[in-house]
Amino acid sequence: MASWKGTGAIARVRTPEMAKWVRSTRLPLVVSSLLEPPSFSPDGRYGEIRTDSEAIACMGAKHLLDAGLKYFAFCGLATVRWSAARERMFTEMVAEAGYKCSTLRIGSANWMQRPNWMESWELERPILARWLRALPKPVGLMAANDVCGREVLQVCTAERIQVPDEVAVVGVDNDEMMCELSIPPLSSVALDMVKAGYESARLLDALMRGQRVAERVVLVEPTHVVHRRSSDVIVREDEAIGGALRYIREHARHPVSVSEVAEALGISRRALERRFLAALGRTILDEITRCHLARARQLLVETDLPCYQIADEAGFGSPKSFNRTFAKKERMTPLRFRQRSTVVPSAPSMK
Numbered sequence: 001m002a003s004w005k006g007t008g009a010i011a012r013v014r015t016p017e018m019a020k021w022v023r024s025t026r027l028p029l030v031v032s033s034l035l036e037p038p039s040f041s042p043d044g045r046y047g048e049i050r051t052d053s054e055a056i057a058c059m060g061a062k063h064l065l066d067a068g069l070k071y072f073a074f075c076g077l078a079t080v081r082w083s084a085a086r087e088r089m090f091t092e093m094v095a096e097a098g099y100k101c102s103t104l105r106i107g108s109a110n111w112m113q114r115p116n117w118m119e120s121w122e123l124e125r126p127i128l129a130r131w132l133r134a135l136p137k138p139v140g141l142m143a144a145n146d147v148c149g150r151e152v153l154q155v156c157t158a159e160r161i162q163v164p165d166e167v168a169v170v171g172v173d174n175d176e177m178m179c180e181l182s183i184p185p186l187s188s189v190a191l192d193m194v195k196a197g198y199e200s201a202r203l204l205d206a207l208m209r210g211q212r213v214a215e216r217v218v219l220v221e222p223t224h225v226v227h228r229r230s231s232d233v234i235v236r237e238d239e240a241i242g243g244a245l246r247y248i249r250e251h252a253r254h255p256v257s258v259s260e261v262a263e264a265l266g267i268s269r270r271a272l273e274r275r276f277l278a279a280l281g282r283t284i285l286d287e288i289t290r291c292h293l294a295r296a297r298q299l300l301v302e303t304d305l306p307c308y309q310i311a312d313e314a315g316f317g318s319p320k321s322f323n324r325t326f327a328k329k330e331r332m333t334p335l336r337f338r339q340r341s342t343v344v345p346s347a348p349s350m351k
Contacts, residue, residue, distance in 0.1 A: 027045070029204075046216070056086055073104070076143075132161055143172070248288055
């Protein structure tokens with residue numbers, strides 16, 4: 001790097017040594033720093049990449065609350081600003097719903113650039129194991145990121161704690177390789193990294209040109225929860241409620257009526273509606289709509305399917321019903337939701 005003749009950089013700063021070197025270049029920089037307190041400020045020639053930790057935590061909390069769970073936990077990373085922000089918001093969301101949240105912060109295992117991180121993690125693992133064993137079950141657990149979520153799953157496996165039946169886990173980042181290779185596959189809050197990448201490049205371009213930039217923070221926003229088996233929990237205090245939830249989720253791609261759910265379970269509609277509302281605090285129709293919308297959001301973000309086809313694939317029956325329901329619940333049209341996560345690259349300037 002001493003011979004590098006660049007004119008600007010986007011950097012993920014992990015160590016004090018790297019921070020010192022990057023500052024010494026005196027170049028325009030857009031940085032994502034893991035150091036605490038932050039070594040860079042969004043002033044002068046610097047820009048900052050930062051995750052919207054509050055929105056991320058809200059999305060993770062809602063995902064677990066919607067599962068009908070009554071016990072919650074958050075596993076974070078000590079001395080990390082964004083982890084603390086996610087923990088705080090997750091705890092607040094759970095408290096607003098009327099529940100308590102147990103928290104644990106892993107101390108040294110997150111700094112994997114250190115030569116002795118494996119030895120440090122071996123010391124942390126028993127602490128995590130004792131905490132997981134002591135949690136009331138079933139519990140919905142949000143991890144600060146996918147690395148932390150993977151460690152939780154590994155300890156659960158070692159301790160014979162059943163996932164997701166006893167501990168339902170959701171991480172953050174949606175690192176597909178890490179999530180898919182976890183046992184079981186890890187659910188995760190997906191972040192709009194592509195959009196953040198374009199915005200970071202545009203900010204750096206402006207800084208290199210010496211332009212005055214009012215907003216120097218690139219905010220990485222969550223898009224949706226990628227639902228995998230680690231959080232596919234069904235509340236079992238009432239078998240009828242569990243059966244209803246399972247039926248609705250299995251038929252998320254098809255139009256489903258409340259009467260159809262009750263008929264499939266062999267129970268009267270009125271009795272099922274009463275028990276469902278008492279157990280989960282929402283109606284069966286609310287749950288059907290929630291599952292259809294979750295499917296629609298995933299298709300809008302992850303595919304290029306036209307909206308009329310998404311309406312069919314997500315079980316809405318008609319594009320009109322899809323557009324009306326989506327706009328009411330999300331406060332934006334499906335097209336606007338898709339555009340929010342799509343960036344059209346601007347043509348490079350030849351100046």
